[in-house]
Amino acid sequence: MTGAARTTTRDIARAAVRAELAQVAFELFRREGFDKVTLDDLAAAAGVSRSTFLRYFGTKEDAVLGAFEGQDRKVADALRARPADEDDWTALRRALDAVIGRYHEDPAGALATTRLVYDTPSLCARHLEKQHSWRPALAEALADRAGAGGPPAIALAVRAGAALGCLNIALEYWTASDGRLDLVTLLDEAFASLMG
Amino acid sequence: MTGAARTTTRDIARAAVRAELAQVAFELFRREGFDKVTLDDLAAAAGVSRSTFLRYFGTKEDAVLGAFEGQDRKVADALRARPADEDDWTALRRALDAVIGRYHEDPAGALATTRLVYDTPSLCARHLEKQHSWRPALAEALADRAGAGGPPAIALAVRAGAALGCLNIALEYWTASDGRLDLVTLLDEAFASLMG
DNA sequence: ACTAATGTGACACTCAGTTTCACACTGACT
DNA sequence: AGTCAGTGTGAAACTGAGTGTCACATTAGT
Incomplete structure (x- = not known):
């Protein structure tokens, strides 16, 4: 049973990547406007695939609103x-x-x-x-x-x-x-x- | 200059169609669930094209929320x-x-x-x-x-x-x-x- | 009856979000 | 060392919402 909510090294790395992605996204949104930026733009700017971006944030909005979580x-x-x-x-x-x-x-x-x-x-x-x-x-x-x-x-x-x-x-x-x-x-x- | 906001026969017909579409949409939503119903379903059920439906209601949501307008x-x-x-x-x-x-x-x-x-x-x-x-x-x-x-x-x-x-x-x-x-x-x- | 405006349908297109699959990496166990 | 499960990533196909364009029909105004 490894299902317990323990904070592992992986989780820390994940959180760091998430923060990095959010930062990149936020700057892009501010510069170009939220609606002008596509998921492909975000992925390219962050150097990951569209899939990966969407795994970190279920939606484009969540990349911004995660800050309020x-x-x-x-x-x-x-x-x-x-x-x-x-x-x-x-x-x-x-x-x-x-x-x-x-x-x-x-x-x-x-x-x-x-x-x-x-x-x-x-x-x-x-x-x-x-x-x-x-x-x-x-x-x-x-x-x-x-x-x-x-x-x-x-x-x-x-x-x-x-x-x-x-x-x-x-x-x-x-x-x-x-x-x-x-x-x-x-x-x-x-x-x-x-x-x- | 015909731009003035006069209520014409057309407007009345439009409002009637709009109400009819909203009614059909509402029943479909209630029966199947809002998310299960696609725009194509709505259009088919109402007997109009997808284009027409979207001209009356800019979004699927508006077909319901128009009631609050x-x-x-x-x-x-x-x-x-x-x-x-x-x-x-x-x-x-x-x-x-x-x-x-x-x-x-x-x-x-x-x-x-x-x-x-x-x-x-x-x-x-x-x-x-x-x-x-x-x-x-x-x-x-x-x-x-x-x-x-x-x-x-x-x-x-x-x-x-x-x-x-x-x-x-x-x-x-x-x-x-x-x-x-x-x-x-x-x-x-x-x-x-x-x-x- | 002619003309201009308007409602409609068909179609192509963009983009968000989901799902599936294959591949790579890592860590554990023998 | 070598297998094996778990996990993160990327590629791709797919669905569905919403936009834009165009052609066609209908209708109102003169």
Whole structure:
């Protein structure tokens, strides 16, 4: 039974190749535009075959959106780590800090990625689709925090969804300002707009 | 100059054909599953050529999602029609009544459509993408209501987004309950969860 | 009745994504 | 050392969505 999820040397090499491919793809997309670049172009630029490229990323979009992978779990974990007596809104707001860290570490890269995603319809669509699954994950984390006897499930879903909406809108404004506005401030403002 | 947007006899015929094609497509999708049905199947079933089908609906998805077309404008108009002194949340909640009317008129059909969209990934993605453009439209309507000196744009965007989130979640729970739960109640509950 | 605009079908084409097969490499076991 | 299974890669054929072009028919306007 070798099926256990052990991290082997091979996995590390795989991850490195994957990162390299994503990098090459991203630069090509930025230079030529996502839609103008074909899978053949990508494969040629990366020095692999079309087959190989598609084995690393099931779709062209995933070569870009892989950057966002695992963020849902990160936020959900951060949410579960918040003190149990904290109200949902504060906990959600704090949990989102786990995600916006990225944007402070590499603002230029994050800005470029966000731009590419926002103004490429197919990327935007896929991104929304993936984010759609974040909401149930956050709602579940909220339920874990609240334990039995907390608010009904629909309330938790609404709050999780609203928090994610705040994140998206804050990112939108941040991107529109070329990263000049402060993301933390924007996110706080967004959350504040939900009240009253 | 015949370019003016006059409704001609042709337009009426076109709309009828469009509705007919959508109907045929919908039944085929429900019976066989969206992904199993090819454009050729659709064309054959509808008795037109593949070209013609694609002229009526730019994509396979649009044959289903055309049912939702114009809802954004309907909600935005309803929003603008609300009294100016009403608070944003109440106005948004009331404006959404313009949309859920459909679900009361033909619950079975609405349920079937919603189901099909929700559990077909490509349809779900396109739907989310289209709904994405509703938010700015609603935010603009809120801005019109508030006039100058109202809340900042980001606040209106957040509220519009949250309201749409409520709609989606209410619809989700309604669908999950096979239409047995009351949609209006669900929507009220959703809005209530935003407060406190 | 003539003409111009428009709807339709046929066809060729590009590209994404799937599947299949063959080949090369690596690591383990004898 | 030599076989053997597992795995990554490349080549190729295939399906299906969507685009573009062209010819033909129908219909509206004069």
